Amino acid sequence: PLTIDQMKTAIDDLAEQLKSEGKLTSPREWRRRSAAFGLPGLDLPKSVGGSDWNAKQMLEVFRHAGRYNLNLRDVVGGAHGRPVVMMDSPIAKAALQKLVAGEAYFAVAITEEDAGTDTKSMQSQAVRDGGGFRLTGSKLWNARLRQATHVVLYTRSAEGSPNAQSVFLLPINHPGLEIVDRYAHGLTGNSFGGLKFNNMYVGPEYLIGKDGDGSKIFEKHFLYWRLMQAAAAIGCGERALEIMAERIRQRHVLGGPIGRFTHLQQPIGEYLTKLRMAAALAREAARFYDQGNYEAAEPLVNGIKAEGVEIALAACDAAMRVHGAVGYSREVDLGDRVRDLMGLRIADGTTDVMRMTVVREQYGFDLWEMSIRGYSVAPPRERE
Numbered sequence: 001p002l003t004i005d006q007m008k009t010a011i012d013d014l015a016e017q018l019k020s021e022g023k024l025t026s027p028r029e030w031r032r033r034s035a036a037f038g039l040p041g042l043d044l045p046k047s048v049g050g051s052d053w054n055a056k057q058m059l060e061v062f063r064h065a066g067r068y069n070l071n072l073r074d075v076v077g078g079a080h081g082r083p084v085v086m087m088d089s090p091i092a093k094a095a096l097q098k099l100v101a102g103e104a105y106f107a108v109a110i111t112e113e114d115a116g117t118d119t120k121s122m123q124s125q126a127v128r129d130g131g132g133f134r135l136t137g138s139k140l141w142n143a144r145l146r147q148a149t150h151v152v153l154y155t156r157s158a159e160g161s162p163n164a165q166s167v168f169l170l171p172i173n174h175p176g177l178e179i180v181d182r183y184a185h186g187l188t189g190n191s192f193g194g195l196k197f198n199n200m201y202v203g204p205e206y207l208i209g210k211d212g213d214g215s216k217i218f219e220k221h222f223l224y225w226r227l228m229q230a231a232a233a234i235g236c237g238e239r240a241l242e243i244m245a246e247r248i249r250q251r252h253v254l255g256g257p258i259g260r261f262t263h264l265q266q267p268i269g270e271y272l273t274k275l276r277m278a279a280a281l282a283r284e285a286a287r288f289y290d291q292g293n294y295e296a297a298e299p300l301v302n303g304i305k306a307e308g309v310e311i312a313l314a315a316c317d318a319a320m321r322v323h324g325a326v327g328y329s330r331e332v333d334l335g336d337r338v339r340d341l342m343g344l345r346i347a348d349g350t351t352d353v354m355r356m357t358v359v360r361e362q363y364g365f366d367l368w369e370m371s372i373r374g375y376s377v378a379p380p381r382e383r384e
């Protein structure tokens, strides 16, 4: 097993190679080639061939990967394949073996056209059919479906409360699964689109956990995933500030370096410190996560998902601005960083919603309920 520093060096070497081949943002290429130094299995249990690194260690790896490009948020560890560990079937075991070997890559499909933040409005439905299930529904705004070998698919459960959900692991070419394509502005290493499935038969061996376990699986998985996404965003912002510091030293305008305009130095100091604050809080959240104290970790993780991404975005925007026209070109990657972070501020829980969950955890659920309760607006005559 490598140390964290050795892992970072291995990422540096592979990033340079893939950049020279024009494949820096390809998740499949990363997974295939980084299996040699254990990157895809880093946070998977040893029982499936992984290295069992904890959240505190993984945080540093995601942060380092994010320095290169935010698409690298998808190349570290088991990612959306992690919940498969709780399955027992030979299908799951084979999928995990491939994941560790760098041959598998997992997408996750939860969002639907009319159910994003409000996942409880999901319409995709599982119904029992003998020992298995029939799944009917559609998904939209899901990343990775064209690159993935497998998809973790959420539906309403066959039994239990109307809000309960079930989760299935399916090979991406499962009969009856149709991929729909949409255009995305950023995070272009992956596709963007959705799924359609109508009365699709799925055997019981594809179910993750039990029918109705969806919320439990979602909460545990996304607690970890949001923390790691924030770490990748922090790394992305930190690298942009380094590029910015170099630019204000090198670029001469009106007889001197633009760094003499000290207002261009101010954002570097501000955002570097804010990113360090976010990283310190992320480490605290990781400590709670590693102790199994998910209740303490959750408000920190959601807060960092919001603020880590927003601070990184502000840092990349500032770095792009000091570059003038070149910042708006493909000569530098700052525009990509801005665009990708704009995607991440929506993906995996929007900044707004993450902030609302922080408020409700700290000050009471009544404030959350106040925001989502349906208020009727009185007609004008009544208001008079």
Ligand SMILES: Cc1cc2nc3c(=O)[nH]c(=O)nc-3n(C[C@H](O)[C@H](O)[C@H](O)COP(=O)(O)OP(=O)(O)OC[C@H]3O[C@@H](n4cnc5c(N)ncnc54)[C@H](O)[C@@H]3O)c2cc1C
Pocket (backbone or CB within 6 Å): 107, 108, 109, 110, 111, 113, 115, 116, 117, 118, 140, 141, 142, 143, 144, 187, 343, 344, 346, 347, 348, 349, 350, 351, 352, 353, 356, 371, 372
């Ligand atoms: C790059 C990218 C990758 C994605 N990848 C995937 C994927 O792989 N799989 C998948 O299933 N989904 C994926 N998504 C979808 C993503 O999870 C949803 O877009 C997100 O949850 C928001 O849902 P929505 O787009 O329907 O927005 P809505 O829920 O319609 O929200 C609209 C606006 O209202 C705000 N808002 C909503 N509720 C509240 C509230 N209570 N308080 C304050 N503000 C609120 C939101 O912040 C947002 O600005 C991805 C999205 C993006 C952009």
